[in-house]
Amino acid sequence: AKNVGILAMEIYFPPTCIQQEVLEAHDGASKGKYTIGLGQDCMAFCSEVEDVISMSMTAVTSLLEKYNVDPKLIGRLEVGSETVLDKSKSIKTFLMPIFEKCGNTDIEGVDSSNACYGGTAALFNCVNWVESSSWDGRYGLVVCTDSAVYAEGPARPTGGAAAIAMLIGPNAPIAFESKLRSSHMAHVYDFYKPDLASEYPVVDGKLSQTCYLMALDACYKGFCQKFEKQEGMQFSILDADYFVFHSPYNKLVQKSFSRLLFNDFTREASSIDEAAKEKLSPFSSLSNEESYQSRDLEKASQQVAKPFFETKVQPSTLIPKQVGNMYTASLYAAFASLIHNKSSTLAGQRVILFSYGSGLSATMFSLRFTEGEKPFNLSNIASIMNVSEKLKSRHEFPPEKFVELMQLMEHRYGGKDFVTTKDCSLLAPGTYYLTEVDSKYRRFYAKK
C-alpha cells in the first residue's frame, strides 16, 4: 500500500462550555491569567448525559454516514483514551454495535492508553497495519476520545472534552512520511492517575511543562538527524509548512515553537538569520537545564519565532483555544483546525506533528498533503467537520452551574444504579447520550 494515511476525519465536542474570562473571574484569578497567561478562550465539558463513550459513538457514526463508508469495510478499530470508565472492557467494544448491526465483527484492535499519547499510538497501529503483510485491504479507523477534568485549583481551566475519528487507508490526502518519525520515552511522575476512585489526575504542573519541552527537544533532535540522513541536507523549521502541537493550553504551544527556533540556533540551521543570531547568542552558553528556566531566553526566542508562528502555527490553534485540552484528541483537534483554516492551499505541503503524553511518551512525525479524491479530499474533510458551525452553536454555562455539574460528575464517577436526566435538548441531532448505569454498572445510551 502506498501513501498510507488519513482519508477522512470527523470531530465532535460537547455543546456545553464555559468562557475562560468568566471562569477566571469566578475563580478569583487575576484578570488575564487564563485568557492571556494560558492563552485559552473557552472550555468544553461533558454534561451529565455525555461521556467518552457517547462522544466516540457520535464521531464514528457521523464519519461513516457523512463519507458514506460501509461499516463492513472497517477491518481495524483502535481507540486512544486516558479516561477510565472500565479497567478491563475497552471503549472499542462499546463501539462494536455500530458494526455488529451490519454483520461485521471481524475487526482487530483495542484501546491504547498513556495520558495524551494514546491517540497517536492508535493511529500508528492502524497505519502500520495497512502497511503490513497482515492487511486485508479494508480501512482502519482511529478514535481519540477524552474528557479532561481537573480538581478545583490552578489546573481546572486546562480541561476540555472531544472525540475525533480518523479513517486510515492507502492513497490518502494526508499521507505519512513514515521514515520521518522520532520518539522520546521516559519514566517521570509529571501527571498520572493513581487514585482509581477519582477521575482527576495527580499533577505537578511545573514539572509537566518542563517534561513537555524536554521531550520536544529530544524528538526534534532525533527528527532532524533522521531527515538529514534521508534527504542529505540539514533540516530547519523552514522545511515544514506547518507545526502542530499537542495543546494542553495555547501558551505552551507558543513556548514550544519558540523552543524549536532555539534548537535551530544551536544547530546553526538556515532559519536563523543574522538578526536572530544576535538576539540568541547571549544564551549560547546556558546549560540545557538552565535553558528551561531562563525567562530572558524565552522572551528572546519568542521574538525570533513570532513571524514564523503566525504562518506556521497559528492556523492550528483554533479548536484547542476554544475547546481546551482534549487529551488524546488535542493534537488531532489542532490538526483539524489547520485543515479547517487552510484546506484549499495545503496540497503539496508538509506538516510536522508533536504528540506528548505525560509519564512520559512523545513522538514527532511528518505528514504530506495532496488534494485527494472525493469524498476523501481536503476541502470535503473541512466541510464535513463543519468546525465554525459547531463552535457557534454552543451553549455557555455560568460558573456556578459549571461547578455544580463538576460536583455531580465527581459523585457519579465509578458509580452505578442511576439514571440521567436524559435531557438532550442542547445536543445536535444524531448525538449519542447516556441514559442509565444499572445495578451491574452496565451503561446504556440513546441517539438523539
Ligand code: ACO
Ligand atoms: N495576565 C497575564 N498573564 C498572567 C496573569 C495575568 N493576570 N497571571 C498569570 N499569568 C501568566 C503567568 O505568567 C504564566 O505564564 P508563563 O508560563 O509564561 O510565566 C501563566 O499565566 C500561567 O500562570 P502560572 O502562575 O504559571 O499558572 P499556575 O501555576 O497557577 O497553573 C499550570 C498553570 C501549571 C499549567 C496548571 O494549569 C496545570 O497544572 N495544568 C495541568 C497540567 C498541564 O496541562 N501540563 C501541560 C503538559 S502535560 C498535559 O498535557 C496534561
